[in-house]
Amino acid sequence: MSDHLLSMDEMKKVDDYLDRGFKVRYVYENLSGMFVEFERQEEVCLQILTAEARKYIAEKLQEQTLL
Amino acid sequence: MADLRIDLAGIKSPNPFWLASAPPTNSGYQVQRAFEAGWGGAVWKTLGEPILNVSSRFAAVSFNGQRVAGFNNIELITDRPLEVNLQEIIETKKKFPNHAIIASLMVEPQQEKWHEIVKKVEAVGVDGLELNFGCPHGMAERGMGAASGQVPELVEKQTHWVKEVARTPVIVKLTPNITDITMTAEAAVRGGADAVSMINTINSLAGVDLDSWNTVPHVGGKGSHGGYCGPAVKPIALNMVAECARNTFVNVPISGIGGISNWQDAAEFMLMGATGVQVCTAAMHHGFSIVEDMIDGLNNYLDEKGIASVMDLVGQSVQRYSNWGDLDLNYKVVAEINNDVCINCNKCHIACEDTSHQCIDLYTESGRPMLKVREQDCVGCNLCSIVCPVDGAISMVERKSTIAPMTWNERQSLISSFAR
Numbered sequence: 001m002s003d004h005l006l007s008m009d010e011m012k013k014v015d016d017y018l019d020r021g022f023k024v025r026y027v028y029e030n031l032s033g034m035f036v037e038f039e040r041q042e043e044v045c046l047q048i049l050t051a052e053a054r055k056y057i058a059e060k061l062q063e064q065t066l067l
Numbered sequence: 068m069a070d071l072r073i074d075l076a077g078i079k080s081p082n083p084f085w086l087a088s089a090p091p092t093n094s095g096y097q098v099q100r101a102f103e104a105g106w107g108g109a110v111w112k113t114l115g116e117p118i119l120n121v122s123s124r125f126a127a128v129s130f131n132g133q134r135v136a137g138f139n140n141i142e143l144i145t146d147r148p149l150e151v152n153l154q155e156i157i158e159t160k161k162k163f164p165n166h167a168i169i170a171s172l173m174v175e176p177q178q179e180k181w182h183e184i185v186k187k188v189e190a191v192g193v194d195g196l197e198l199n200f201g202c203p204h205g206m207a208e209r210g211m212g213a214a215s216g217q218v219p220e221l222v223e224k225q226t227h228w229v230k231e232v233a234r235t236p237v238i239v240k241l242t243p244n245i246t247d248i249t250m251t252a253e254a255a256v257r258g259g260a261d262a263v264s265m266i267n268t269i270n271s272l273a274g275v276d277l278d279s280w281n282t283v284p285h286v287g288g289k290g291s292h293g294g295y296c297g298p299a300v301k302p303i304a305l306n307m308v309a310e311c312a313r314n315t316f317v318n319v320p321i322s323g324i325g326g327i328s329n330w331q332d333a334a335e336f337m338l339m340g341a342t343g344v345q346v347c348t349a350a351m352h353h354g355f356s357i358v359e360d361m362i363d364g365l366n367n368y369l370d371e372k373g374i375a376s377v378m379d380l381v382g383q384s385v386q387r388y389s390n391w392g393d394l395d396l397n398y399k400v401v402a403e404i405n406n407d408v409c410i411n412c413n414k415c416h417i418a419c420e421d422t423s424h425q426c427i428d429l430y431t432e433s434g435r436p437m438l439k440v441r442e443q444d445c446v447g448c449n450l451c452s453i454v455c456p457v458d459g460a461i462s463m464v465e466r467k468s469t470i471a472p473m474t475w476n477e478r479q480s481l482i483s484s485f486a487r
Contacts, residue, residue, distance in 0.1 A: 003424075004443040027485040055396055058478045059470040061485060 003050055010053035013046060014060060024064055027057070069369035070376040071362065073107070075342040076236040076261040076320045078195040080167035082107035083333060083365075083377055084358050087324050087345035088171035088197060088240075090142060091355070095155025099162060104355035105362055108167030110345060111156060113144035113199045114188060115173040118206075120146055123284040126273035128299065137299035138348045139273035141284065141291055143205045144173055149184070153191045160192050169238065172229075173199040173211050176221055181228040195235045197322075198226065200251070201242040201267025203294050213267065216242040219254035226258025236261040238322060241307075243300075244270050248307045252317045263311060264322035264345065266304045268294025297348035301326030305339055312340025312385045329357075330364030337377065338384040392476040397468040400447035402427070402440045408460040411436050415451035415461060423450045442466070 001009070014036070022038035029035070034048040036057060048054050071082040085108035086092050086101050093112045101109055120142055128137035145152060160168055170193045174180040185196065200216030207214040215221045222239065229237050239255035241248055243266035252263050270292050274283040282290025304325020311317040323341030327333055328349040336344050349357055369377060404415070404427070416438060419427040426444035430437050440451075452461040473481075 002444060004441075024485060026487045027482050028487060029482070055473075055478075056470060058396075058473055058481060061481050062471070062473070065481065065484070 003052070007050035007052035007056075010046075010048050010050055011056045014048075014053070014057060017044065017046065018060065024057075024061060027061065029054075069366055069374060070378075071107075071365065071369075072376075073343045073378060075322060076195070076238070078108070078167050078169065078236050078238075078262075079165075080107035080343065081165060082362055083337065083343035084361050085109060085167065085169070085322070085343060085345045086350060086355075087347040088113050088169075088199065089347040089351075090140075091347060091350050093145065094147075095159045098155075098159050098168070101350075101355045101358075102159070102163045102166045105358040106166070106355065108169065108194075108343070110169045110171050110197050111152065111193075113171040113173045113202070114149055114152055114184065115144050115211075117146050117148055118143040121286045123286065126284045126293070127297070128273055130299075135297055135348065135352045137271075137273075137295055138297035138351070139271045139284075139293040139295050140268070141204050141286075141293040144171075144199070144202070149187060153188065156188075156193060157191045167194045169193060169195040169197050171197045171199050171240070173202070173206060175209075175211060176215055176225055178228045178231075181225060182232050185229055185232050189233065189235055193235060195238060195261075196229065196233060197238040197240050197264060198229060199240050199267070200225070200255075201240045201265075203242060203244050203268055203270045204292055213242040213244050216240075216251060216267075217245050219250050222251050222254040223258040226255050226260050230259035238262040238264050240267055240324075241265040242267050243303060243307055243325075247310075249310055249314045249317060252311045252314065256317055256319055260319055262320040262322060262342075263317065264324055265307050265311065266300070266325045268296045269300055269303065271295030296326065297352075298326045298328055301328075301332060305335060308336055308341050309339040309385065309388045312382060313388055330361045330368065333361060333365060334368060334380060337380040338382070339388065340382045340385050342378070342381050390476075392479075393474050395472040395474060396478065397470050397472055399466045399468050400449075400463045401442045401445040401466055402447070402449075402451050403462045403464045404438050404440055404451075405460055405462070406437050408457055409438060410457055410460070411438070412456060413438070414454045414456065418450050418454045423448050427451060 017038045022040045025039045026037040034054050036046045038044050073083045088110040092109045098109045124142040126139045127135045130136040170188045202212035206212040239260040241251050255263050308323045320342040323336035324345040327344045327346050333344045416427045424446050426441045428439050455461045
């Protein structure tokens, strides 16, 4: 899969969680990329690999902060 | 006609083009020829205790047919007695009272030696002094030049000693052979410098002769590192000027030096904070008359921009130069290929495929080979447009981002608020 398609896929997953009412609780980054922990009643962790999706997450964090 | 006069820390000159302290300003004969040609000022070849030079002295690096892309020299400061130089400065100043003559000075780092030379040189009516803390070769082995200029404490102390007796503006010339030039620039300011100039030459070895295995140049079979200058060093010099210009502690005028070869280079240095520029290699390559094109070109540029005085250029681009962490991560450009102009050399495709992000596709349309950028995969690196030999065949065009601007620093701050 191209980087572009992979990033689109990752961004879609982020949107899916947010659309289902999840909020980002924790974010951390390491050698393997970015890990985003969402929570609603349950918790899920999403690993983000691509640069474009890591930029996108920052936009979503900003939006959540402003809510 | 725009006003090309500059005032650099009180040193006035009819235009911003000065000859740098170097072989072109070795004598009154040369400086007078330069002023007749149109140069606005000259920094006299460094005065100090007369040295002995070697033969041979210069070397140049050619690249793909361009001669003197870079220039290397192992010549030292003046080899003539101080009194001979001073007499010629008097004669030159008498003939050209409105041109700037700045004396470059270098002595051992001792207070009395600086006091002695400053008093003697100022007595003949120079318009300013430039302290040579930059020459990397020869003199540095004796504790002068770059050896002094690499130690902020020595820069500050020697500048202070000069300022104790100087009555004319003092420019401190800095060496680029240091990790962070703002450290020594700040030291010069703390010492009382009225201005700083940069860059002096960069430690270099021009080459090795593959037949004789001698260095280039060599002195009877032995070589020694020299100072590198010329067009190749311009980006390094421009960055150092810009870094000093945006440093709030370096709050003195800057004289820009380093690979300046035409009016465009000069304008770039001035936009990045230089009040004037100094030129050496281009004059050594093409002669003093190049200043005519520099003056005409700068004049036309200012007229086209509607700028009345060249001083209004100074520093206009400095605020656009910042830390990487303050750049917008979401700004986006992509390559766009104009197949009507493209000659199908495929250099862009090869460069992108081999060394960048594999986003330029080859295809055929009505039997004609074509190239197309897959925008979604293009990261806007510019490489294709850089290697393209045809003007207008590849443009980098802005694409509106779907997400708001955010810098790395802003992003890190935001993410830290989501840390566990």
